[in-house]
Amino acid sequence: MRMTVADVMTSKVVSVTAATSFKDIAEALIAGGVSAVPVLDDDDHVIGMVSEADLLCKEEFYREGYRPPLRARLRHPKGRRKAEGDTAAELMTSPAITVFPDASAVWAARLMDAHDVKRLAVVDYNGRLQGIVSRRDLVKLFVRSDEEIAADIRDDILDRALWVDADGVRVDVSQGIVTLSGWMDRRTEAAITARMTARVNGVVDVISKITWKIDDSKREAR
Template structure:
């Protein structure tokens, strides 16, 4: 079962900025290319940070002056956030170090990374160099498969090739990404395996199993007679 990786779905032509790029040029680049983040590169072509839409929008939050006095620790945190929000260039605006992914990272793992950090995109790095950028919309592309493609893969790859099941006994129907499994398998213990492997197929939204079995091999084995 071929699993798509970040390298399969990433954008290879990346809009980048230098550390000296002014705020307005960064905002213009994001608007022109309709992107949510731009990697920041140093003079040697190394990735040093990333500027996101959230970084730019902080200027609106801190654009109204110092505001009311706060406790010292909170005030220090706010001062640091204000300094970053009002920075004139990418060097002051960017987040660093950067959370990156490798081209060989599975799509599901990359999605978890973005979700865990609340990011919309992450740079893709190979051998220390920027190879591309992957956004949430790229990762969602795995769900743009037709129902027929999903059904064929489950039958050919899961049932026949890996589990040696007769496709005449296990019927697969896919509707809008939801897999319906009916029919019978030989052993009861195979049912959760079939369901798990079908669910792992790219593009599958859910699995609804209604499977019978010929033999219950999940109970205790009978004791041999003395």
């Protein structure tokens, strides 16, 4: 039920070293069909990331010999510095934002959002490259059939994870939206079921219509 970064990441990664030239980086991006490459040291540790945007700084700041006004150069010092770069060490964003293979896919998505990046280098606990996970990889989590989602909810949550009677719960899934109906003994059990269902990979939303015999929510709040 819990999808990890290792489940969705790309393991075969195009990479460069700190000394890789601007032109060779551009060729690596095009040949690999990727928008960024990790920069590695001699021991495969990730020391940075170079993206298409980093390379385009040169076009933006020095197109055909044009230099933007001093005010613009001062306002975007990082862009100006990268525009003057000729190697990965001078072009890369460092340190790279990384994640471990056993981290949850949800955590990877939160990291991307927090740092406003489109991809993360996946490293082992020694900082060595294991793969790359991108926004596109994470979107794949939602491309699951309704039947697969419903089966996960029934097998992993209702039958295994919950330590209560869930025989009265019905699961219906349409376009990733889960509707839970039926009954359970307690109101808190219904709430827990809905929360756990929302964590299943591929679930877009949860609509809970579960009724209960005992309203124990006030008692639990004390």
